Amino acid sequence: MNRARLLGIVVLVFLTTFALIEVFPYLWMAMGSLKSLKEINRFPPTIFPSSFLWENYVKAWQSGPFPRYFLNSFIVTFSILGIQLFLACMAAYAFSKIRFPGRDFLFYVVIMCLIVPPQVRFVPLFIMFSKVNLINTYFPLVLPYATSALGTFLIRQAFMDISDDTIAAAKMDGASTLRIIFRIMAPMAKPTIVAFSLFSIVYHWNEYFWPLVMTTDETVRTLPLGVAMLREQGTGARWHIIMAGNMFVVVPMLVVFAFVQRTIMRSFTMATMK
Amino acid sequence: MRTRRIARDTLLGYALVIPTLSVFAIFFIYPLVYSLILSLYEWDMLSPPFYVGLGNYVEMFASRFFFQTLVNSVNYTVGVLVLALNLGLVLALMLNKPSKHSAFFQACIFSSYIISWVAVALLWVWMLDSQYGLVNFALSLIRLSPVDWLGDVKIALSSLVLVSTWKIVGYPMVIFLAGLRTIPADLYQAAEIDGASNWQKFRFITWPLLSPITLFLMITLMIMSFQAFDIVRLMTQGGPYYATEIFVYYIYETAFLYSFQIGSASAAVVVFFLIIFVLATLQWKVLRKKVHYL
Numbered sequence: 001m002n003r004a005r006l007l008g009i010v011v012l013v014f015l016t017t018f019a020l021i022e023v024f025p026y027l028w029m030a031m032g033s034l035k036s037l038k039e040i041n042r043f044p045p046t047i048f049p050s051s052f053l054w055e056n057y058v059k060a061w062q063s064g065p066f067p068r069y070f071l072n073s074f075i076v077t078f079s080i081l082g083i084q085l086f087l088a089c090m091a092a093y094a095f096s097k098i099r100f101p102g103r104d105f106l107f108y109v110v111i112m113c114l115i116v117p118p119q120v121r122f123v124p125l126f127i128m129f130s131k132v133n134l135i136n137t138y139f140p141l142v143l144p145y146a147t148s149a150l151g152t153f154l155i156r157q158a159f160m161d162i163s164d165d166t167i168a169a170a171k172m173d174g175a176s177t178l179r180i181i182f183r184i185m186a187p188m189a190k191p192t193i194v195a196f197s198l199f200s201i202v203y204h205w206n207e208y209f210w211p212l213v214m215t216t217d218e219t220v221r222t223l224p225l226g227v228a229m230l231r232e233q234g235t236g237a238r239w240h241i242i243m244a245g246n247m248f249v250v251v252p253m254l255v256v257f258a259f260v261q262r263t264i265m266r267s268f269t270m271a272t273m274k
Numbered sequence: 275m276r277t278r279r280i281a282r283d284t285l286l287g288y289a290l291v292i293p294t295l296s297v298f299a300i301f302f303i304y305p306l307v308y309s310l311i312l313s314l315y316e317w318d319m320l321s322p323p324f325y326v327g328l329g330n331y332v333e334m335f336a337s338r339f340f341f342q343t344l345v346n347s348v349n350y351t352v353g354v355l356v357l358a359l360n361l362g363l364v365l366a367l368m369l370n371k372p373s374k375h376s377a378f379f380q381a382c383i384f385s386s387y388i389i390s391w392v393a394v395a396l397l398w399v400w401m402l403d404s405q406y407g408l409v410n411f412a413l414s415l416i417r418l419s420p421v422d423w424l425g426d427v428k429i430a431l432s433s434l435v436l437v438s439t440w441k442i443v444g445y446p447m448v449i450f451l452a453g454l455r456t457i458p459a460d461l462y463q464a465a466e467i468d469g470a471s472n473w474q475k476f477r478f479i480t481w482p483l484l485s486p487i488t489l490f491l492m493i494t495l496m497i498m499s500f501q502a503f504d505i506v507r508l509m510t511q512g513g514p515y516y517a518t519e520i521f522v523y524y525i526y527e528t529a530f531l532y533s534f535q536i537g538s539a540s541a542a543v544v545v546f547f548l549i550i551f552v553l554a555t556l557q558w559k560v561l562r563k564k565v566h567y568l
Binding site: 007011014015018019021022023025026028029032040041042043044045087088090091093094095098099100101103106109110113114115116117119120121122123124125126127128143144146147149152177202205206208209212213224225227228231237239242243246249250253254257261264265268269 | 280283284286287288290291293294295297298301302303304305306308309312319365368369375378379380381382383384385386387388389390391392393396397398399400401403405406408411414440444445448449452472501503504507508522525526529530536539540543546547550551554
């Protein structure tokens with residue numbers, strides 16, 4: 001056997017082991033979510049549940065206002081995305097295709113906002129929103145993310161690649177500015193917009209920190225918070241229920257990932273390489 | 275005619291960017307300024323604020339607890355950085371040849387990166403349980419004694435580093451893969467003709483050409499792990515004995531958890547922001563250089 005083949009085998013063994021370490025915990029979670037309380041605390045553990053207890057999912061679902069959490073997660077994630085895209089397309093058009101005094105400075109200000117993480121903003125914003133009595137509404141969850149420096153930046157890059165002739169032609173046809181932005185430019189920048197949207201959806205669907213610090217009751221709490229709270233309530237290690245709850249957060253993302261895996265990986269590369 | 279057009283463009287330009295800019299002004303710049311002001315006061319959100327000058331900063335830097343927090347943050351950040359970067363690079367090199375199984379492995383490894391930290395943290399608390407956990411069971415199979423992963427002062431922070439690396443390693447892998455694709459294939463062909471070994475090809479072609487990306491990833495991962503919060507809050511709550519107390523958790527605790535110490539929390543926020551700012555400026559410089567370089 002030559003050295004290249006040996007190396008090939010070593011690489012394959014390493015990769016298989018590593019992929020297993022990455023994927024097996026999810027299978028373990030899925031198996032755990034179907035076991036009984038007795039079986040989940042058994043040592044040594046069993047891999048497959050002796051009987052599949054689908055009612056764990058019902059129990060998890062009824063341990064808190066889960067329909068509410070789901071709805072809140074959807075509302076928050078997609079309101080953020082909608083507003084972000086709307087504002088970012090308009091700003092990106094101005095920053096790429098219109099000349100006006102102070103443009104480059106203002107764009108620099110936008111870029112600077114990339115480096116102000118939520119952890120820096122939550123104390124003053126909590127105070128601000130509680131002063132106007134908006135804690136426990138959707139506003140503190142959505143508005144601070146209403147615009148994305150990253151989105152503005154990426155869409156501007158995409159708009160810059162579109163030739164001025166396209167815009168001139170549209171203007172000759174009497175198209176309004178908004179029509180040019182949303183009916184002509186945005187469809188041409190579709191790959192960028194899709195990539196950014198996926199990035200935004202994954203981020204806000206999974207977000208835990210921001211809804212945690214911006215809510216004090218159940219009204220607008222999102223799914224990750226609800227699942228995290230499964231652990232704080234009840235007694236003992238009800239890991240089968242917690243794992244069933246975990247599946248509520250994980251499965252939607254994995255389904256999305258399964259369908260648009262390439263695009264998601266590209267969008268995360270793009271989001272950081274710029 | 276021309277002036278009118280310029281005036282119209284100016285108006286239109288401002289009209290289009292003002293929504294974005296006002297969001298940034300209210301939700302990004304104002305909080306920053308407000309934090310700076312708040313950090314000079316002592317305030318519990320109930321009684322009126324009391325001006326203390328730099329008192330909060332002095333108190334913070336004098337406290338051993340804050341020092342411990344800083345040390346923990348640095349250890350965590352460096353740990354994740356070293357592990358994720360090296361593993362990411364090794365995986366990327368192994369997966370660089372496009373093939374069906376390469377795409378499959380990439381998907382397996384990257385999937386954790388898009389899973390919520392909440393799910394990852396809860397899953398690992400369960401698997402690292404010192405009595406019933408899967409990990410200790412696996413250790414018992416190879417006749418190793420059980421480890422108290424999250425309860426031992428000496429081990430808890432390392433456990434968090436391992437779990438974080440497990441979650442994010444797909445990210446450096448994907449970025450390295452993107453970087454590897456930009457290296458022209460004829461460089462390797464030329465090296466092969468000269469009889470270069472695999473190691474020589476890596477050492478003299480891959481590594482130098484990847485270095486801007488490596489540097490970029492180092493800073494990105496540093497910023498990312500420096501902002502860690504979810505994993506601490508859900509797995510250890512800063513314990514045992516503050517062994518996993520890290521920066522953002524410290525801010526959260528000071529601001530909200532036991533009592534509202536808005537002034538002290540804001541001082542910590544300001545220091546936190548300065549550190550992020552320095553790292554981000556470095557990153558910006560690296561990025562500029564890279565564009566120039568390629």
